[in-house]
Amino acid sequence: MASTQLILLTGATGYIGGRLLKELEARSRALRCLARQPQFLRQRVAARTEVVQGDVLEPAGLKQALEGVHTAYYLVHSMHGGGGFQERDQEAARNFGQAAAAAGVRRIIYLGG
Numbered sequence: 445m446a447s448t449q450l451i452l453l454t455g456a457t458g459y460i461g462g463r464l465l466k467e468l469e470a471r472s473r474a475l476r477c478l479a480r481q482p483q484f485l486r487q488r489v490a491a492r493t494e495v496v497q498g499d500v501l502e503p504a505g506l507k508q509a510l511e512g513v514h515t516a517y518y519l520v521h522s523m524h525g526g527g528g529f530q531e532r533d534q535e536a537a538r539n540f541g542q543a544a545a546a547a548g549v550r551r552i553i554y555l556g557g
């Protein structure tokens with residue numbers, strides 16, 4: 445069933461996010477994807493799916509990505525960044541949670557490292 449409630453999907457270039465992307469598009473959800481390198485994702489999404497640039501370790505850019513979002517899927521981990529994984533993962537999740545709260549996001553589905 446189609447819904448006008450905007451969904452923000454993070455991790456859409458990843459294993460789980462990539463599969464969820466196709467499921468949400470098949471259900472005609474209003475969808476925006478956040479990607480560090482959006483140029484690699486744009487060619488893989490449906491025409492109506494929005495793709496915006498963003499990095500959960502850079503909070504300044506998250507405000508715009510979360511604007512008008514009802515539900516956000518957080519499917520990100522920092523395992524490929526070398527040492528300090530735990531601290532980086534916590535910082536990223538905190539950044540996202542704070543930006544989502546400020547933007548009035550109603551629900552976050554979190555699957556972290």
Ligand SMILES: NC(=O)c1ccc[n+]([C@@H]2O[C@H](COP(=O)([O-])OP(=O)(O)OC[C@H]3O[C@@H](n4cnc5c(N)ncnc54)[C@H](OP(=O)(O)O)[C@@H]3O)[C@@H](O)[C@H]2O)c1
Nearest residue numbers: 455456457458459460480499500501519520521555556557
């Ligand atoms: N796969 C599993 O079996 C499994 C099991 C249990 C839990 N999980 C958890 O589920 C989540 C997704 O797993 P996955 O297997 O789909 O991971 P994945 O394939 O490695 O994808 C990770 C995603 O995170 C994005 N990402 C990484 N750092 C980012 C940052 N700083 N800002 C924005 N995006 C960032 C990556 O985007 P880029 O394209 O920019 O790199 C990529 O889309 C993770 O938290 C993982 O720990 C996975």
